[in-house]
Amino acid sequence: MSPSPESGSPAPTPPAPAALSADDVAKVARLAQLNPAPAQAAAYAHQLSAVLEYVQKLRSMDLTNVEPMTSPLDMESRLDADEPGPTLDRDEFLRAAPDHWNEFVRVPRVIE
Amino acid sequence: MSDTQMLNMSAVEMARAVRDRSLSARKLAEAALNRAETVGRSLNAVTQVLADSALASADAVDFAVSRGEDPGPLAGVPMVLKDNICTREGYTTCGCRFLERYRSPFDATCVERLRGAGAVIIAKANLDEFAMGGSGENSAFGATRNPWDVSRVPGGSSSGSAACVAAGIAPIALGSDTGGSIRQPAGFCGITGLKPTYGRVSRWGLVAFASSLDQLGPLARNAQDAAVALSVISGEDPRDSTCARVAREDFADAITRADRDNQPRIIGVARQGRGSGNHPSVNLAIEQAMALYRDAGFELVDVDLHAGDEAIAAYYIIAAAEASSNLARFDGVRYGRRAELSPGEGLSDLYTRSRTEGFGPEVQRRIMLGTYVLSSGYYDAYYNTALKARRVIKNAFDAIFARGCRAVLLPSSPGPAFKLGEKNNDPLAMYLEDIYTVSVNLAGLPAITIPAGIASVEGKDLPVGVQLIGPALSEASLLRLASVFESRSSFHLRRPPG
Numbered sequence: 001m002s003p004s005p006e007s008g009s010p011a012p013t014p015p016a017p018a019a020l021s022a023d024d025v026a027k028v029a030r031l032a033q034l035n036p037a038p039a040q041a042a043a044y045a046h047q048l049s050a051v052l053e054y055v056q057k058l059r060s061m062d063l064t065n066v067e068p069m070t071s072p073l074d075m076e077s078r079l080d081a082d083e084p085g086p087t088l089d090r091d092e093f094l095r096a097a098p099d100h101w102n103e104f105v106r107v108p109r110v111i112e
Numbered sequence: 113m114s115d116t117q118m119l120n121m122s123a124v125e126m127a128r129a130v131r132d133r134s135l136s137a138r139k140l141a142e143a144a145l146n147r148a149e150t151v152g153r154s155l156n157a158v159t160q161v162l163a164d165s166a167l168a169s170a171d172a173v174d175f176a177v178s179r180g181e182d183p184g185p186l187a188g189v190p191m192v193l194k195d196n197i198c199t200r201e202g203y204t205t206c207g208c209r210f211l212e213r214y215r216s217p218f219d220a221t222c223v224e225r226l227r228g229a230g231a232v233i234i235a236k237a238n239l240d241e242f243a244m245g246g247s248g249e250n251s252a253f254g255a256t257r258n259p260w261d262v263s264r265v266p267g268g269s270s271s272g273s274a275a276c277v278a279a280g281i282a283p284i285a286l287g288s289d290t291g292g293s294i295r296q297p298a299g300f301c302g303i304t305g306l307k308p309t310y311g312r313v314s315r316w317g318l319v320a321f322a323s324s325l326d327q328l329g330p331l332a333r334n335a336q337d338a339a340v341a342l343s344v345i346s347g348e349d350p351r352d353s354t355c356a357r358v359a360r361e362d363f364a365d366a367i368t369r370a371d372r373d374n375q376p377r378i379i380g381v382a383r384q385g386r387g388s389g390n391h392p393s394v395n396l397a398i399e400q401a402m403a404l405y406r407d408a409g410f411e412l413v414d415v416d417l418h419a420g421d422e423a424i425a426a427y428y429i430i431a432a433a434e435a436s437s438n439l440a441r442f443d444g445v446r447y448g449r450r451a452e453l454s455p456g457e458g459l460s461d462l463y464t465r466s467r468t469e470g471f472g473p474e475v476q477r478r479i480m481l482g483t484y485v486l487s488s489g490y491y492d493a494y495y496n497t498a499l500k501a502r503r504v505i506k507n508a509f510d511a512i513f514a515r516g517c518r519a520v521l522l523p524s525s526p527g528p529a530f531k532l533g534e535k536n537n538d539p540l541a542m543y544l545e546d547i548y549t550v551s552v553n554l555a556g557l558p559a560i561t562i563p564a565g566i567a568s569v570e571g572k573d574l575p576v577g578v579q580l581i582g583p584a585l586s587e588a589s590l591l592r593l594a595s596v597f598e599s600r601s602s603f604h605l606r607r608p609p610g
Binding site for chain 2: 028035040048050055058063108
């Protein structure tokens, strides 16, 4: 059988940067709202670089004219009828919150 | 009957005994709870034992039976749930410090359905944090041990679910499978593990890891018990928009009526699963499985999945990308652990500190990998490329099934259970262990792990599993094939020492 019906000319290759520096990790950590300690960040840089190096194997696949596949289901939008139904109790949700005041979840001051 | 004899019964036998009143659900629950407290704790396979609610459920089952009512196909059957499945009882920790004291305000759909079928939930099972891991070592509550050899891992991420079933604590457990997390630990622990078709089982109440890959399924000691559990938990659910709109099936009935099997009798043997990289016991198990099916009248043909290493590469990009998005909700605001702030720190510090303190290293690694591959400039190169590879991988399966193959035979892992600590300092080495399982999730297909061999390693017997992968919604066919295997072998009857 053929590898895929979509086979054609060579696929565009991923770019070269398959290694992360400590600065890259710091930037990604900021985007992800994480703040690893320096030693930990250095370990992450090393480990994630190994993973990024490995994923370059995708270059060996011919992906020309292949449509990206985001889900195994052929998704159609499924909409509920616009009818009110039972919901969970607000107090139960508030009990799960680390801090609340009356019916509000409380967080530190956002605007000075 | 002794506790051990009782707990060695299959779930089907237990339910039958409870329904005909030859065994009380309470007695069964007490035996299971006791074993969870002793053996379950010593293997670190459980995060919590739910004694009070289990005994109340068991009493309700006994009461229903005494009134002549039928509690359902799982009447009085003790069950264990992976601790990323939301339950009103106890905590839903996900093996994470962040959710150590998180109480879900609702039961997952699968939990409602299990209770509705008479099941008695006795414990929540340990797991790799947020189901991210292949060894059970990434839990914030410590590693689970393999009941066959406590110096080895039970596999992951459904580590506690597999260990509990293998150790005779409960005949069935539920797990989740994003890249092999039901099938690989089932193989390491010598039990049956079924990853259903994407969309077969509602995920409402399963804490999300990678939404286009996650699926709930049963781990059991035989195909029949797995079939009963799947019949109960599957089916459409308006609360999960990714749940397939297909009629519920009686999978247990499909096994019993195996003589009416009119499915094709061709099994594909994946070339990619027969490498020199496998432990010899794995290659032997594949050879023996081929011989077994040939003797049972099946034709075996060589098939090519067209991806091995590439599947791992695509999987880790997609899974990490989806995880980084799903786990953004854990910010210390609405639920979970909130970090203590110093004077002058604000909302942004609250997010960052809560997440840094709350997530373990593997979860942080995957969030950062996912954030990186989705970040501006790299999205197309990594994420979009992986999504294209995903379609090629799915097309290869489709072509195999279109050729008339009923299922594809593949190992469930390259070797039997490895030692605790052997791989957990090298994330990439750990990821490569998933080589035989991830493509199934990428394609959204059902697959079942069957106990298919015993390896003798350093003087210990270790189970070896093989997988059968089928086309979408072919669970009944896979369960029948597993049942054929059981009728011609005895590996599913082997139990770990103790």
